[in-house]
Amino acid sequence: MKQKFYLWIEEYLFFPNNFQKIISFLLLPLTFIYMLIILTKRAMAKQIEFGIPIISVGNIIVGGSGKTPVTINLASKYEDVCIILRGYGRASKGLQVVSLRGKILVDVKTSGDEAMLLANSLPKATVIVSENRVTAILKAKELACKIIFLDDGFSKYHISKFNILLRPKDEPTNIFCLPSGGYREPKGFYAQADIELLEGKDFKRVISIKKDGKISELPTKTILITAISKPKRLLEYLPKDIKMISFPDHYSFLKEDIDKIQNEYKEYVILTTGKDLVKLKEFNIKNLYLMDLEIEISKDVDFSLMNEYIESFNKGV
Incomplete structure (x- = not known):
């Protein structure tokens, strides 16, 4: 339920449907106050x-x-x-x-x-x-x-x-x-x-899949666990049928979170991002895969x- 709520908020902020657009317009008075504060500070x-x-x-x-x-x-x-x-x-x-x-x-x-x-x-x-x-x-x-x-x-x-x-x-x-x-x-x-x-x-972002620091292929049964902003953006780099469980940005994972996921998806390996990996290391997860992200900057940039x-x-x- 929480995951759906966070994804709804993401959709509302960036790519709203018609109902969300109505909410957006209703909040415009608050937006003008917010912008006035920003412009004044600047x-x-x-x-x-x-x-x-x-x-x-x-x-x-x-x-x-x-x-x-x-x-x-x-x-x-x-x-x-x-x-x-x-x-x-x-x-x-x-x-x-x-x-x-x-x-x-x-x-x-x-x-x-x-x-x-x-x-x-x-x-x-x-x-x-x-x-x-x-x-x-x-x-x-x-x-x-x-x-x-x-x-x-x-x-x-x-x-x-x-x-x-x-x-x-x-x-x-x-x-x-x-x-x-x-x-x-x-x-x-x-x-x-x-x-x-x-x-x-x-x-551009360059994604490689790694396990224990080495390039690897993702198993068919893989679940993505992440606590980053706009997690849906990760899916374009992954197989279409991959499952994803997302948490709020910067969320500190709990042992019960990981235990629940592993019990529910016993036959699945876990895939995560570099930002999430630094927090997941303490749980000693077996078969943990990394979406390793690097940035390539165009040579044309001055x-x-x-x-x-x-x-x-x-x-x-």
């Missing part, structure tokens, strides 16, 4: 210069659009890099140094799933989670990091940074901001990006502006 923000290159990888729609894998792709090209993110779904509060130049210092409950995925994927990077991005940036400088990537930092108007915005391959038919639609910021804000990357044109921005700090400008 207009009144006084940007802080930190003396270090800060690259924000963000989007303006609710939920995932490839921010984390794109961040991994870009950050892997630099030395002394720090990734800063809020750490949604973590049990901790405040600033936590998840990894320091590749050495992981906390567990996944403290870090949150995305931060741990970043820490595992970037073995030389520093990863920090914090609700306060300013505090985290100052901590990164204290740790002698030379470049910072903000995961989902576009809306931090008070931070002077270079903005990369990701645009989905399938643009939502619902063009409104919350709560009438799935946009966190007005659609026109794409024009505020220093670089805009369109999925399918500027970058990163010269970003390179000039980074180089300006190296020159002391």
Whole structure:
């Protein structure tokens, strides 16, 4: 029942049916108030210069659009890099140094799933989670990091940074901001990006199936377990008859969740994403398969502006 509700919400926000469109229109007064708050915050923000290159990888729609894998792709090209993110779904509060130049210092409950995925994927990077991005940036400088990537930092108007915005391959038919639609910021804000990357044109997702770190074929009886935003997007990479059980984004799996699934689907192997795998490892699941996601960025994308921005700090400008 919960799974159907979350999928209904996803449909309402992005690709509403006629009934959902009515609800969307009824909520427009609240949407206008929300947009007024966003525009006021942006207009009144006084940007802080930190003396270090800060690259924000963000989007303006609710939920995932490839921010984390794109961040991994870009950050892997630099030395002394720090990734800063809020750490949604973590049990901790405040600033936590998840990894320091590749050495992981906390567990996944403290870090949150995305931060741990970043820490595992970037073995030389520093990863920090914090609700306060300013505090985290100052901590990164204290740790002698030379470049910072903000995961989902576009809306931090008070931070002077270079903005990369990701645009989905399938643009939502619902063009409104919350709560009438799935946009966190007005659609026109794409024009505020220093670089805009369109999925399918500027970058694409490459999926491989792995078991115990090796490329593998999926058995016929497979069930997908995931707790990511917009889980239906995974299905285009998988066999049509695959079963899926989805949980809310950043959900912390419980032993009873896994026991229930394994009892109900005794003959099935379990498939999951990298973001979910960091939380499922503790359950020692047999026959656990991974949807390994990598991002390929087109050679036609011009990163010269970003390179000039980074180089300006190296020159002391």
